[in-house]
Amino acid sequence: MDSKDKIALARKDVPDNVWDKWGAAAFGGYQAVPHALFRFQAHLDLSNGEMVTLLNVLDYWWEAKNTPFPGADALAKRMNTNARTVQRHLKSLQDKGYAVRERGTDEKRRFNLSGLAYRLSNLVLKEKGLVEGLNLDTQIQQVA
Numbered sequence: 001m002d003s004k005d006k007i008a009l010a011r012k013d014v015p016d017n018v019w020d021k022w023g024a025a026a027f028g029g030y031q032a033v034p035h036a037l038f039r040f041q042a043h044l045d046l047s048n049g050e051m052v053t054l055l056n057v058l059d060y061w062w063e064a065k066n067t068p069f070p071g072a073d074a075l076a077k078r079m080n081t082n083a084r085t086v087q088r089h090l091k092s093l094q095d096k097g098y099a100v101r102e103r104g105t106d107e108k109r110r111f112n113l114s115g116l117a118y119r120l121s122n123l124v125l126k127e128k129g130l131v132e133g134l135n136l137d138t139q140i141q142q143v144a
Contacts, residue, residue, distance in 0.1 A: 031059050036120045043123065044116075045096065052079060053089035057099070057111055067102075067110040 001009075011019060014026045022030065033055065037044075041051055056075050060068035072083040072090065079086065090111075093099040098116035101109055125131040 033058060036124050040123050050089045050092055053086055067112050069108040069110040
C-alpha cells in the first residue's frame, strides 16, 4: 500500500467538515468543544489563561464517563508556561465550580467538568428561551 492509499484509508476516520478545514492535521486527533464555551467566556468569567488551560484539559476528555486526568507539568509543557501558572488556573476553575478534582477508581486525580457542562447548558437554554421560570441551580443539584 503506497502513501496515497494509506492517507485515503486514514481519511475515512475524519469527518468531511473537519478534513476540509484541517486536512492531514486532523489525523492527530481533534476535539469537540461547544461554541457556547467561546461565546460565554466573559459571562463565565474565564480569563484567557483559564480558557487555554481548560481547552488543554478538554483535549484529554474523550468520553463522558472517563474524566480527564492531565497533570500540571504535562499541561504546562504543552502550553509553554510553568506548572505553577497552570495550577493557579486549575484552582480558579475549581473555585468557580467548573472543575472538581476527584480521585478515580484507578487512583488517578481526575477532573470532573460536569459543573462547566451544566453551567454552559443552562446558559444556552436560557439564551434559547427554553428554561423560563425554572430554578436551574436546583436542577443541577438533582442531576449531579
